[in-house]
Every structure is written in structure tokens, then in C-alpha cells.
Amino acid sequence: MTRSATAPPSYAGPLILALESSCDETAVAIADGLDHILASEISSQVELHRPYGGVVPELASRNHNLNLRPLIDLALEKAGVSIEVIDVFAATAGPGLASSLLIGNTTAKALALAAGGKPFYSINHMEGHLLSPFMGDPEGIRPCAALVVSGGHTLLIHLRGLGDYQLLGTTRDDAAGEAFDKVAKMLGLPYPGGPEIDRQARAGDPAAFDFPRSMIDSGDLGFSFSGLKTAMFYQLPKLDQPLSPTCLADLCASFQEAVVDVLVAKALTAIRQTGETLLTLSGGVSCNHRLREKMSAACEKNGIELKIAAPAWCTDNAAMIAYVAAAKALHGVEPSSLDEDVNPNLRLAD
Amino acid sequence: MEETSANEWHPLSVEDTLSLGASVAEGLEAGAVLGLMGRLGSGKTHFVKGLARGLGCVGEVTSPTFTLVHEYTGGRLPLFHLDLYRLESEEELWAIGWEEYLDAGGVIAVEWADKFPAVLPEMAQWWRFEVEETGTRTIRRVDAPETEEAET
Numbered sequence: 001m002t003r004s005a006t007a008p009p010s011y012a013g014p015l016i017l018a019l020e021s022s023c024d025e026t027a028v029a030i031a032d033g034l035d036h037i038l039a040s041e042i043s044s045q046v047e048l049h050r051p052y053g054g055v056v057p058e059l060a061s062r063n064h065n066l067n068l069r070p071l072i073d074l075a076l077e078k079a080g081v082s083i084e085v086i087d088v089f090a091a092t093a094g095p096g097l098a099s100s101l102l103i104g105n106t107t108a109k110a111l112a113l114a115a116g117g118k119p120f121y122s123i124n125h126m127e128g129h130l131l132s133p134f135m136g137d138p139e140g141i142r143p144c145a146a147l148v149v150s151g152g153h154t155l156l157i158h159l160r161g162l163g164d165y166q167l168l169g170t171t172r173d174d175a176a177g178e179a180f181d182k183v184a185k186m187l188g189l190p191y192p193g194g195p196e197i198d199r200q201a202r203a204g205d206p207a208a209f210d211f212p213r214s215m216i217d218s219g220d221l222g223f224s225f226s227g228l229k230t231a232m233f234y235q236l237p238k239l240d241q242p243l244s245p246t247c248l249a250d251l252c253a254s255f256q257e258a259v260v261d262v263l264v265a266k267a268l269t270a271i272r273q274t275g276e277t278l279l280t281l282s283g284g285v286s287c288n289h290r291l292r293e294k295m296s297a298a299c300e301k302n303g304i305e306l307k308i309a310a311p312a313w314c315t316d317n318a319a320m321i322a323y324v325a326a327a328k329a330l331h332g333v334e335p336s337s338l339d340e341d342v343n344p345n346l347r348l349a350d
Numbered sequence: 351m352e353e354t355s356a357n358e359w360h361p362l363s364v365e366d367t368l369s370l371g372a373s374v375a376e377g378l379e380a381g382a383v384l385g386l387m388g389r390l391g392s393g394k395t396h397f398v399k400g401l402a403r404g405l406g407c408v409g410e411v412t413s414p415t416f417t418l419v420h421e422y423t424g425g426r427l428p429l430f431h432l433d434l435y436r437l438e439s440e441e442e443l444w445a446i447g448w449e450e451y452l453d454a455g456g457v458i459a460v461e462w463a464d465k466f467p468a469v470l471p472e473m474a475q476w477w478r479f480e481v482e483e484t485g486t487r488t489i490r491r492v493d494a495p496e497t498e499e500a501e502t
Binding site (some may be wrong): 023063095096097098099100150151152170171172173174175177178181182185186226229230233234237344345 | 390391395396409410412413415416417418419420421422423445446447450481483485
């Protein structure tokens, strides 16, 4: 069998090559079925050496066109497979920037075609985040209420099974991660602000300032984080400048507490509304320590099982896209048509 | 809402900002570009929500800071909502397809447009959003970007 020469010895299949280029990151992953990520490469995290030598300039971090080819080669090399043995190709189809999406999506289609018409799956980026808590879980995808929180998105979803999603609530204005970054900027903290606020907050008093818990009692599952920026704007002039380290830590802790309280309260409401006993948490903000801590405590108190995506799969990556493609292929979902275009407004559920 | 002159408004509520955006939208034609200036939390995104309402676009308008561009369809004209907050150069704006958005026959609303004022066409409308520490808000249509006030 020619395949065994270049495929990993424990090959379970299908072997999947997935590309992700929805916004800032160019990412490539190779997976062996649902259970093994053989390679997961992200352009901003590797120094890609061009044919002419040199390293990707910072400016080009969003230049998917330049990054994709060397990243595919690197992923194949790390996975120890050649492109001929790939069974399934996949790429993000949306939501995201049209110009960025097209590069990854078109490349994956071309590779599928060049490989002799192998199956190709168009994947929703948000479905990647949604299912990422199940990666590596032998029990597989299970019904749950899911909270996806990142810089660009804040979603509560009822996941009833693969491909069966109901949108429960989303933000009316800013995403939770965006609120972290913008408040960090107001406080003069470096970008990205989310991890920095998390770090500062550890030394602070979360009750020092009373920031609004927007929409916490609204009765629905919508979010609004834009008012927190305004609250911080009015708070800052009342304080001695420059801010003392204690005051800065208190501001960070109090702001973070306001965001976390709303996320926890709404997630618990989603659990009650859906009748599920499993809650999943994913997206970049799920790395926040206070959110993990308070969500874990709330779930424990209410007898809810909590699954949080592994940190490596919280930020944008192609492994989660490969995982969704594997799930679809193994569940017998029809591959996508090569005529299917990218959709910058692609929705996960209505 | 108090209108102190033909080009200056003092919204007293979020609803006022939405209404202003909606009434501005009624006069917009395909290809219109609006450059929005003002610090964080000054009402730019709410103004764009109003534009979407006035155009009759479908879907919740949310901040495109991280996603860079949001597209809203289903209305009289498509609405492209951009945010230059995270971009570091004009080159990046071209790279995300700025030219295609200009040619798409819709309305383009650009938050933090004063970061790269030169890329907006000459016919662009410029809007400045201000909020004082007392809470007084001002929305003003201006002739050109006043970049010295921009928060960087």
C-alpha cells in the first residue's frame, strides 16, 4: 500500500487538511480523524522563511496570500505526511473578511481538485469555536448550552447535535473580548489588553468599583458591553492621576468582575432555558482566569458539567476547522460543492 | 434631541443617536462614504446602528473592531461597516479589500476614519462624535477630519 509510506503508523482516518483565514491569522492544520491533531500552524506564531530568505514582516501578518503556501508545507512536514495521502480538504467559508476568506477557501478547493477530486468541506468559523471544547474528548460531541466569547463574538448557543444549533443570544454592541481590549487601552495597558487586565486584576479588589452589569436582569440572553467603556470613561477623571498600582489593579478587577458576572449569569440562564446539564466555554476570552474560576464555581454549585476548550484552541486556529470537517466526514455529511462561495456574513444558527 | 445648528446635534439618549443615524441614512445614495471620528464610547457604533435602521438592513449591528468589516444587507442599499481601530497602515486597509467596498454600490461607514483620512474619497461625509466628562454629547458634521483631536 503506497499510503503507509507517508501516512502516520496509527492512521485512523480520514486525514484532513484544513485552512483558516477568516481575519488576522493564517492557519493550517492536519488531523487524523477526530482524535489526533498532527499539526496546527499559525502564521503569527512561526517565523516563515521565504524563498528569498528572511522572516515575515510584522506588517504582513494579515497577508494570507504570502503566508499560506509556506505554512501548508510546514504543517505537512510536522505531521509527517505528504499531500497525496490527504483524504479530505477543508477551509473556513465565513464569517470574516471576504478577501481573507477567499484565499484559504480557494486554495483548499484547488488542492482538493488537484488531488483528483477529494472531498472538500466549507466550514463555519464559529462552528469551529463552538465544537472546540469537544476536541480530544472520547465521548464526542454532546448536547449542551455553549458560550463562545472572543474579541469579535459573544454567542450563547443551544447545541443539540452536530449541525443542529440554535442561537440563544448575542451581543447588541461590543463583544466581551473587545470590551477588555478597549478598557485596557483607556487604562494605558498594552495590546492585547485582555490578558493584561486578567494579570492586573489578580492583585485587585473586584468590589472596589461598582461597574454596571448590563442586561444582567433583562430576562433574555442578549449581551451589551459597550456601556462599560462609558462607565470607565466617567470613573477615570474622578481618580488621582497617574493611577497608583493598587488603583489600577482594583479598576481591572472590578471591570473584569462586571463582565464575568454577566457571562456567568447568562450562561446559567441558558442552561435553565435549554434543560441541558452540560455547559461549554470557548473562544479567546475563555482563557480568562476569573471567568474560568467563577464559571466553574457556579457550575459546581448548580450540578452542571463544564467543559472549557483547551487554551491552544481558544484563539483562531485551523485545528478546530479540521475537527469540524472530521466530524462532518465521519457523520456522513455531504461534502460542499466547489461552486459554493465564501460568505462574510455566514451565520451559525438563527 | 437639541439641534444647535444645521450641522450639530446633542443626543440625550442612545435612541437619539439611532434616530439621527436613521434620518441621515434616508439621504444617502449608493457609493456614499461616511468617516466617523471620536473616542471610544462616543456613539459611533450606535450611529451606524441608526444608519442600518434607516436603510432597512437586516441583522444586529455590532462593533467590527476585531472583525474589521461587517456587511449588512436586506435594505435599500447594502451597508459596509468598517473599523480602522486595529489597522496600522493604509496598506492594510487596501489589503482587506477597501477598493472592492468602494465599488460595491453600498453605503460605507468607517469608524476611526481619521487614522487614514487620505484613503477616503473626496466626497466622503465626515462626522465627529464628542462626549464631555459631564456627559454632554455632541455629534457634528464637519468639512474635513480634525486629526489633532484623534485618539491614537
